Amino acid sequence: MLNHVVMMxxxxxxxEADIDGLEQMFDDLPNKIVEIHMYEFxxxxxxxxxxxxxxxxxxxxxxxxxxxxxxxxxxxxxxxx
Numbered sequence: 001m002l003n004h005v006v007m008m009x010x011x012x013x014x015x016e017a018d019i020d021g022l023e024q025m026f027d028d029l030p031n032k033i034v035e036i037h038m039y040e041f042x043x044x045x046x047x048x049x050x051x052x053x054x055x056x057x058x059x060x061x062x063x064x065x066x067x068x069x070x071x072x073x074x075x076x077x078x079x080x081x
Contacts (some may be wrong), residue, residue: 007052032074035065
């Protein structure tokens with residue numbers, strides 16, 4: 001199994017509505033991409049200088065499954081946002 005971890009810092013122009021939309025897109029990915037075994041994400045709750053604004057952790061069977069996920073059109077749509 002392979003864990004994939006992504007941590008994000010948003011630009012100041014990103015609104016709460018933008019983040020809500022991003023969360024909705026992330027929430028729907030496991031319904032569209034069969035390679036995802038586990039998918040968790042969320043916003044920062046500590047709000048320290050070192051904190052990231054958002055993070056996600058996903059689990060894949062192997063590197064090939066991760067590659068298919070990264071190339072999947074639904075994932076690319078989220079990335080472009």
